[in-house]
Amino acid sequence: MTSRTLNVSGLTCRAGGRTLLRDAALRAVPGESVAVTGPSGSGKSTLLSCLAGLHRPEAGTIEVCGTDLATLRPAAAAAWRLRTIGFVYQFGELLPDLSAVENAALPLLIAGKGRREAYGTAARLLDELGVGAVADARAGVLSGGERQRVAVARALSTRPPLILADEPTGALDEYATDDVCALLFGLPARYDCTVVVVTHNPVVAHYADRRLTLRDATLHDTTVYDTTAYDTAPDDLTETAPRDATQLGTTDPDTAPRGATEAGA
Ligand SMILES: Nc1ncnc2c1ncn2[C@@H]1O[C@H](COP(=O)(O)OP(=O)(O)OP(=O)(O)O)[C@@H](O)[C@H]1O
Numbered sequence: 033m034t035s036r037t038l039n040v041s042g043l044t045c046r047a048g049g050r051t052l053l054r055d056a057a058l059r060a061v062p063g064e065s066v067a068v069t070g071p072s073g074s075g076k077s078t079l080l081s082c083l084a085g086l087h088r089p090e091a092g093t094i095e096v097c098g099t100d101l102a103t104l105r106p107a108a109a110a111a112w113r114l115r116t117i118g119f120v121y122q123f124g125e126l127l128p129d130l131s132a133v134e135n136a137a138l139p140l141l142i143a144g145k146g147r148r149e150a151y152g153t154a155a156r157l158l159d160e161l162g163v164g165a166v167a168d169a170r171a172g173v174l175s176g177g178e179r180q181r182v183a184v185a186r187a188l189s190t191r192p193p194l195i196l197a198d199e200p201t202g203a204l205d206e207y208a209t210d211d212v213c214a215l216l217f218g219l220p221a222r223y224d225c226t227v228v229v230v231t232h233n234p235v236v237a238h239y240a241d242r243r244l245t246l247r248d249a250t251l252h253d254t255t256v257y258d259t260t261a262y263d264t265a266p267d268d269l270t271e272t273a274p275r276d277a278t279q280l281g282t283t284d285p286d287t288a289p290r291g292a293t294e295a296g297a
Contacts, residue, residue: 035098036061037194037226038083043092045075045082052078054249056092060242062193063220065227067237069254070246076230079246080196083228084117085109097193114143118187118225120197120216124179126186128172132158135171136185143190150189157185161215177208184215188223195219197229201236213239 036059043056052075060066068076081087082094085101094101097116104112118139126135136154141147158167163181166174171182180200187195200216201209217239219227229240237243245254 036095037064037097038228039093039095040083041093043082043089043094045078045087045089045092047075047078047087051249053082053089053246053251056251058244058251060226060228062224062226064242065217065220065229065240066242066244067240068228068230068244068246068251069232069234069237072232074246075249076246077198079251080198080228080230083194084113084119084196114139115190116192116194118190118192118195120180120183120187120195120200122199122202124171124174124176124183126171126174126179126182128170130171131168132163132171132174132178132182132185133167135182136189139186139189154185154189157188158182161185161188175208176204177211180204180208180212181215184212184219188219188225191223191225193225195225195227197227199231200229201231201233206235209233209236 038058038060040056040058043053043058044051045053045056056079058066068079070076078087082089083096085094085096085104099112099116101109126132127138130138133151133154136158137147137150140150140153145153155164155167158164158181161181161184163178163185166178166182171179174182183200184195187197195216197216201212204212213236216227216229219225220241227240229236231237241255242253243255245252
């Protein structure tokens with residue numbers, strides 16, 4: 033059986049006096065990307081916070097790479113997070129007075145790596161991600177697209193199995209958005225990680241293997257599955273659907289994969 037990066041079930045979460053998630057399920061494997069869309073204030077960022085162990089849910093189980101987050105003590109959680117999760121935010125959130133390579137090396141330095149190793153790894157990653165030329169530039173002068181590439185390098189520097197990105201293209205024009213999407217959604221194939229992206233933008237969501245919509249506290253699978261790629265009977269599709277380990281627990285006939293409701297998924 034494939035080991036899962038994410039194995040979430042029964043997730044119920046409240047914030048600001050509202051229930052944002054009710055009995056949500058989410059599974060994902062290495063090499064897979066998931067986009068989460070939904071109205072403003074529906075709880076998408078809070079979902080990411082739950083996955084990172086930064087927001088404790090009211091109910092449910094969140095396992096990330098086999099670790100049940102409920103068992104993590106706060107002191108251990110930070111070190112676990114550093115090893116396990118890379119974050120990409122809307123504006124890159126780089127330290128503007130540090131160079132690109134210094135920003136990308138930070139998680140490694142915090143993790144206790146020596147300067148030579150940290151800077152060497154960061155410089156290689158910047159090269160791989162197409163921003164080697166600006167490695168020594170101050171982060172504050174980078175373009176939006178460059179900034180996000182450096183932010184992705186920083187997120188990847190400790191080689192975490194899970195990358196969480198919250199509106200990573202929200203501050204970019206359409207060209208830079210395409211560019212950053214190609215990079216971000218290409219990471220699972222290149223680095224065998226799992227990428228979860230929260231976005232308002234359906235164009236961005238379209239890049240993902242799986243698309244979820246959070247609305248009225250329910251996480252729907254809104255992926256359009258290409259059933260023509262399979263020559264199996266419809267009943268078998270729930271077993272053989274693309275990247276079958278992300279399972280979202282929806283029985284909504286409007287949003288479930290074709291064949292899934294007939295199969296009782
Ligand atoms: N720690 C908190 N304390 C109080 N309210 C919170 C907290 N975290 C989130 N909320 C509230 O929960 C709701 C969902 O917030 P969240 O940021 O998760 O939504 P979102 O879908 O990411 O929104 P947007 O797309 O606008 O960024 C909001 O009404 C927000 O004010």
